[in-house]
Amino acid sequence: MIRYISGRLAQSFIVMFVVAAVAFALFDFVGDPVRQMVTEDASQAEIERLREMMGLNDSVAVQFWRYVSGAVQGDFGVSYFHKRPVGVLLQERMPATFELAGTSVLLSILLGIPLGVYTGLHRNGRIARGLMAVSLVGISIPTFLIGIMLIYLFSVVLGWLPSFGRGETTEVFGGAWTTGFLTTSGLRALILPSITLALFQTTMVMRLVRAEMLDVMRTDYIKFARARGLRDRVVHFRHALKNTLMPVVTVIGLQLGAVIAFAIITESVFQWPGMGRLFLQAIQQVDIPVMSAYLIMIAFFFVVINLITDLTYYAIDPRLRSGALKGNAHA
Amino acid sequence: MSLLDLRNLRIDFDTRRGTVEAVRGIDLSIARGEIVGIVGESGAGKSTIGNAVIGLLEPPGRIAGGEVWFDGQRIDTLSEAAMRRIRGRRIGMIFQDPMTSLNPLLTIGDQIAETICQHSDTSRAEALRQAVALLAEVGIPNPEQRMNEYPHQFSGGMRQRVVITLALCANPDLVICDEPTTALDVSVQAQILSLLRRLCRERNVGAIFITHDMGVISEVTDRVAVMHHGLIVETGDTQTVLAHPRHAYSQSLLSAVPRADARLARFPQLDYREDGAPPEERQVIDLSTHWLGRRGKAVQGGDQTLLEARNLTMRFVSHRSIIPAWRRDFTAVDDLSFDIKRGETFGLVGESGSGKSTVARMIAGLYTPSVGQVVYDGQVIGGTDAQPMAAKVRQQIQMIFQDPFSSLNRRMRVGDIVAEPILHHGLAASRSEAQSVVADLLDHVGLGADAAHKYPHAFSGGQRQRISIARALATRPQFLICDEPTSALDVSIQAQILNLLKDLQAELGLTLLFISHDLPVIRQMCDRVGVMKSGKLVELAAAEDIFEAPKHPYTTELLSLMPRVTAPDASEWAAVKG
Numbered sequence: 050m051i052r053y054i055s056g057r058l059a060q061s062f063i064v065m066f067v068v069a070a071v072a073f074a075l076f077d078f079v080g081d082p083v084r085q086m087v088t089e090d091a092s093q094a095e096i097e098r099l100r101e102m103m104g105l106n107d108s109v110a111v112q113f114w115r116y117v118s119g120a121v122q123g124d125f126g127v128s129y130f131h132k133r134p135v136g137v138l139l140q141e142r143m144p145a146t147f148e149l150a151g152t153s154v155l156l157s158i159l160l161g162i163p164l165g166v167y168t169g170l171h172r173n174g175r176i177a178r179g180l181m182a183v184s185l186v187g188i189s190i191p192t193f194l195i196g197i198m199l200i201y202l203f204s205v206v207l208g209w210l211p212s213f214g215r216g217e218t219t220e221v222f223g224g225a226w227t228t229g230f231l232t233t234s235g236l237r238a239l240i241l242p243s244i245t246l247a248l249f250q251t252t253m254v255m256r257l258v259r260a261e262m263l264d265v266m267r268t269d270y271i272k273f274a275r276a277r278g279l280r281d282r283v284v285h286f287r288h289a290l291k292n293t294l295m296p297v298v299t300v301i302g303l304q305l306g307a308v309i310a311f312a313i314i315t316e317s318v319f320q321w322p323g324m325g326r327l328f329l330q331a332i333q334q335v336d337i338p339v340m341s342a343y344l345i346m347i348a349f350f351f352v353v354i355n356l357i358t359d360l361t362y363y364a365i366d367p368r369l370r371s372g373a374l375k376g377n378a379h380a
Numbered sequence: 381m382s383l384l385d386l387r388n389l390r391i392d393f394d395t396r397r398g399t400v401e402a403v404r405g406i407d408l409s410i411a412r413g414e415i416v417g418i419v420g421e422s423g424a425g426k427s428t429i430g431n432a433v434i435g436l437l438e439p440p441g442r443i444a445g446g447e448v449w450f451d452g453q454r455i456d457t458l459s460e461a462a463m464r465r466i467r468g469r470r471i472g473m474i475f476q477d478p479m480t481s482l483n484p485l486l487t488i489g490d491q492i493a494e495t496i497c498q499h500s501d502t503s504r505a506e507a508l509r510q511a512v513a514l515l516a517e518v519g520i521p522n523p524e525q526r527m528n529e530y531p532h533q534f535s536g537g538m539r540q541r542v543v544i545t546l547a548l549c550a551n552p553d554l555v556i557c558d559e560p561t562t563a564l565d566v567s568v569q570a571q572i573l574s575l576l577r578r579l580c581r582e583r584n585v586g587a588i589f590i591t592h593d594m595g596v597i598s599e600v601t602d603r604v605a606v607m608h609h610g611l612i613v614e615t616g617d618t619q620t621v622l623a624h625p626r627h628a629y630s631q632s633l634l635s636a637v638p639r640a641d642a643r644l645a646r647f648p649q650l651d652y653r654e655d656g657a658p659p660e661e662r663q664v665i666d667l668s669t670h671w672l673g674r675r676g677k678a679v680q681g682g683d684q685t686l687l688e689a690r691n692l693t694m695r696f697v698s699h700r701s702i703i704p705a706w707r708r709d710f711t712a713v714d715d716l717s718f719d720i721k722r723g724e725t726f727g728l729v730g731e732s733g734s735g736k737s738t739v740a741r742m743i744a745g746l747y748t749p750s751v752g753q754v755v756y757d758g759q760v761i762g763g764t765d766a767q768p769m770a771a772k773v774r775q776q777i778q779m780i781f782q783d784p785f786s787s788l789n790r791r792m793r794v795g796d797i798v799a800e801p802i803l804h805h806g807l808a809a810s811r812s813e814a815q816s817v818v819a820d821l822l823d824h825v826g827l828g829a830d831a832a833h834k835y836p837h838a839f840s841g842g843q844r845q846r847i848s849i850a851r852a853l854a855t856r857p858q859f860l861i862c863d864e865p866t867s868a869l870d871v872s873i874q875a876q877i878l879n880l881l882k883d884l885q886a887e888l889g890l891t892l893l894f895i896s897h898d899l900p901v902i903r904q905m906c907d908r909v910g911v912m913k914s915g916k917l918v919e920l921a922a923a924e925d926i927f928e929a930p931k932h933p934y935t936t937e938l939l940s941l942m943p944r945v946t947a948p949d950a951s952e953w954a955a956v957k958g
Contacts, residue, residue, distance in 0.1 A: 069697060133703050269480040276434055276475075277495045278468030287494075367530040368484060 057359055061352045068348035072341035073116050117241040124336060124343035130334040135342045137329060141292060144226045145215055146323035152310040157250035165258025166290060187252040196318035211238045213320035242319040257300055261293035277331050288316040294365055301359035306351040382409035383586045384554055389446035391428050399570035402428045403609035414582040417597040420607030421870040426590045430556040434473050435463040468679035469499040472547035476559035478539035482531035488542050489527030492549055499550035505546060514545045518575060537568035542666060543914045554586045563730040570941045573599050580939060594637045595943025598622055606630045608863040623828055636875040638900035640942055647875035671817050672856055684758060685719045686891050692716040696737050712738045716914040727906030734914040736895045740863045744779045756780060775805050778852035782846035782864040788836040794847055795832030801854040821850040861893045878905060899942045
């Protein structure tokens with residue numbers, strides 16, 4: 050167990066190191082940062098002074114070390130465009146993205162798993178077939194279109210829900226986090242974007258659980274459980290569902306990372322003040338510090354989520370816990 | 381009054397191509413405490429009966445006619461809810477594969493306790509107490525501790541004991557055992573069979589044993605029903621049916637069972653066909669003119685050694701570590717030496733995990749031995765210091781694998797599968813010559829040249845094994861490794877395949893390494909036999925000596941566990957039939 054975790058941790062460190070190197074290299078590849086900071090008529094002496102001040106004349110190794118040690122403490126430099134520390138910018142935007150992503154992933158789990166179990170068990174039922182058809186639509190329509198359609202229906206035509214923004218937010222944890230969960234307008238603002246973002250995930254989870262359910266229901270242990278006269282509910286949820294969860298956990302983990310990283314489209318459609326929009330602006334303005342910090346942060350989320358996913362496997366499957374895959378079953 | 385009564389039961393499967401009648405009207409009754417066997421080959425409909433009785437017939441299967449009476453109650457018309465109260469509590473079921481019958485994510489104790497609680501008003505604590513007692517009764521040591529373990533922590537035999545516990549924990553009156561020991565080694569099989577027999581006797585439980593194995597039938601059952609194509613062709617007292625089978629199909633089935641008591645030149649094949657058509661004659665290959673005879677080197681006779689295994693040892697890493705002292709490995713094959721003479725059949729026998737397949741893989745060059753050498757025709761071809769295996773040598777050694785379903789690429793036509801080695805080794809001048817060779821080979825293994833255009837899924841297990849043999853022959857080999865070539869097949873098919881191998885060996889002068897866990901098969905096939913246990917060769921002698929005068933205690937033990945079906949001579953049956 051400890052070996053397993055330490056192995057995974059070591060891998061994570063290697064991944065983060067490589068990503069940091071790429072993020073660091075961005076500064077050199079996308080042009081000379083000094084040229085972008087100064088005006089056209091800056092003198093050579095001014096430029097040199099700035100270079101020296103920013104440490105650009107040091108060796109690459111020293112610069113990289115400085116970059117990494119800064120990043121570890123949350124210091125990603127100063128945004129060229131906003132002229133404010135990147136760390137602070139990200140911290141302001143992070144809660145918005147996290148709350149949106151978390152809500153939509155939670156929605157997709159709460160809806161996707163039961164729907165998947167249902168369609169898996171009643172493979173040929175009319176409702177199950179209907180759900181599968183609808184899910185095909187959900188998986189094929191692009192996110193932005195769904196967002197626009199929802200805005201048109203619920204904001205423009207019916208006027209029930211706000212079409213943009215986060216609504217009122219409250220500061221919690223001594224101002225470290227702003228949340229929209231505690232106000233009615235915040236919650237109302239969350240509904241449309243989280244449904245938009247969750248629709249694809251839900252259909253995916255549902256189809257995955259369904260496929261796994263179909264497989265598991267064919268296994269001998271399910272047949273044996275039924276032959277022992279166990280109730281359907283016990284067979285389906287205690288015996289079958291748990292055995293379908295390994296791949297589902299993997300996909301949900303990857304999806305959570307992807308939702309955080311790529312909520313950009315939904316955030317744009319709903320004018321959601323999250324990290325995605327910050328990143329979009331950064332690309333438009335060639336704001337390298339923001340881009341590289343974003344890159345590192347997303348990589349970090351993926352690594353952490355994957356680590357949690359691996360640990361979840363451990364919790365679900367006893368065969369991993371005792372290292373039985375190496376074949377040391379005893380009589 | 382009988383416990384279970386099947387009256388003119390018919391089961392249909394509606395498929396796109398029409399209705400398949402799996403069971404075509406059978407009558408069978410089982411008394412309380414009686415053990416009745418249903419024997420037949422795959423596709424005979426035996427398992428379907430078991431599933432129908434317990435109400436777990438999978439769609440599109442359905443009971444098309446007849447009645448199932450259980451303890452005075454008609455149960456084939458019961459609702460699902462009523463049937464669920466019968467399953468487990470009144471009728472228990474045991475399936476073939478103990479490795480897949482238990483939920484891998486729940487502890488043994490959980491699975492037993494939930495079943496007990498389902499069928500009675502027992503508290504969970506009381507159910508757990510009962511579970512411990514039951515596990516002790518089926519012979520699982522340290523039951524208190526093992527209750528909290530998961531299925532993967534049990535060996536195959538122990539898992540089957542857990543499965544038996546689960547099937548019997550609600551005290552059913554009838555238990556249906558569907559091939560309960562097919563997946564187990566002989567020694568474990570003997571233990572499980574005697575356990576089942578004892579439990580049925582002690583608890584006065586009726587049992588249906590569904591199996592293809594005549595040995596199991598003769599060991600356990602009181603009465604037997606022989607099934608063929610959905611019909612019971614013969615039923616009666618087990619000893620009577622085995623000794624004096626009346627129906628032609630029972631006779632052909634019994635004659636195909638490999639005999640353990642004497643070696644016969646060929647397997648007697650009383651091909652039973654409902655239409656009574658005679659089996660086709662097979663053409664004999666004349667090596668002097670045939671394509672297969674155009675080998676570089678002529679086959680030399682005598683008792684010259686063709687293949688030699690010198691101190692073969694294979695270690696697998698079981699625990700990796702950067703620190704050498706922490707590394708652990710597992711020795712699968714331990715210092716094995718033997719030699720195989722030209723033209724003989726050398727047998728390796730042992731239980732699963734004894735390392736016999738590992739030896740085959742080392743000789744075939746699929747594994748590199750950790751220590752030792754494989755010498756073929758004077759050349760070192762396997763070992764850490766082997767010369768890079770020359771293509772010429774490799775093409776002389778071919779392998780036939782156990783599982784006919786996974787050893788053929790299902791996306792390739794049979795013709796291409798067989799042609800591949802010919803083209804790869806450049807053994808044919810042109811593609812069209814290769815095609816005619818393929819057609820000829822397929823004909824000789826008894827499939828007919830037309831098989832070349834089909835895909836493997838169109839063939840049954842036995843036919844697929846013939847394709848494997850044709851593929852192995854396609855390189856004009858001198859040495860064939862057969863790794864359990866018939867253990868996945870029915871006895872009658874097994875007899876055909878083994879006869880084919882014998883014929884080919886005689887015609888082509890092949891040398892065979894024949895690996896099996898089945899002692900009677902080994903006796904029928906092999907000239908000399910090596911007995912393996914835990915990676916070591918414990919005894920090596922001529923086949924007759926091994927069977928008649930075993931020296932090592934392990935060999936004696938294996939022989940004593942072998943289920944015996946002593947069939948009388950086929951000539952006697954002909955007299956009965958006439």
